[in-house]
Amino acid sequence: MRVGIFAHLKYTCRGERKDLLIGNTHLTFPHNEFDEYVLRKEQIEKLMKEINLYSNEYRQRTKKNIPSIICGDFNSPRNSTDNVVDYMIEEGYTPTIGHKKFVSHKTHRGQYVSADYVWYNNNIEIIDSYLGMPRESGESIEQWNDNFKLSDHKPLYAVFECEDDLTEKF
Numbered sequence: 001m002r003v004g005i006f007a008h009l010k011y012t013c014r015g016e017r018k019d020l021l022i023g024n025t026h027l028t029f030p031h032n033e034f035d036e037y038v039l040r041k042e043q044i045e046k047l048m049k050e051i052n053l054y055s056n057e058y059r060q061r062t063k064k065n066i067p068s069i070i071c072g073d074f075n076s077p078r079n080s081t082d083n084v085v086d087y088m089i090e091e092g093y094t095p096t097i098g099h100k101k102f103v104s105h106k107t108h109r110g111q112y113v114s115a116d117y118v119w120y121n122n123n124i125e126i127i128d129s130y131l132g133m134p135r136e137s138g139e140s141i142e143q144w145n146d147n148f149k150l151s152d153h154k155p156l157y158a159v160f161e162c163e164d165d166l167t168e169k170f
Contacts, residue, residue, distance in 0.1 A: 004047040006023035014162070018162055020068070021051060021054065023068065023069070024072045025047055027043050027073065027074050027075045027084065028075060030077060037083060041083050044087055048070075051068060067122055067124045068121045069124065076113065094119065095119055096156070097129055097156065103154070105153045116153055117156070118158040120158075124160050124162065129156070131154055
């Protein structure tokens with residue numbers, strides 16, 4: 001079962017060494033109700049279980065929270081509620097694109113869906129996020145640009161800034 005991968009990165013922020021977890025996933029396309037409501041949820045739960053386990057071990061070792069970014073193709077349906085999106089919110093993650101409707105993918109069935117996400121949690125400040133071509137193009141996030149031929153997914157950009165160590169309530 002494909003689920004995802006995550007990496008523990010170290011970087012320097014304002015002269016101080018910091019840690020960051022980056023995860024990526026490509027959940028199953030919802031060909032039927034089982035895929036949409038059961039399999040995709042099992043896949044994200046499996047990935048998040050490993051990320052949470054790693055984060056908890058990090059917190060026990062360092063007494064700090066590790067900020068996390070989870071991104072990828074979530075294959076979310078456009079016109080219905082999505083239990084995977086709801087799960088990510090329950091896990092304490094925020095989508096960079098917000099909670100508005102958007103089109104990031106034209107499926108093999110010709111449907112326009114909100115498939116791609118970048119999620120973030122504690123100790124990260126989102127500076128900017130946009131979907132598609134640079135804002136200067138005037139492209140709508142709610143429509144598909146037929147002139148875009150690079151991929152069947154629009155690029156999703158997110159710019160973050162590290163924050164000072166914040167204490168999260170447990």
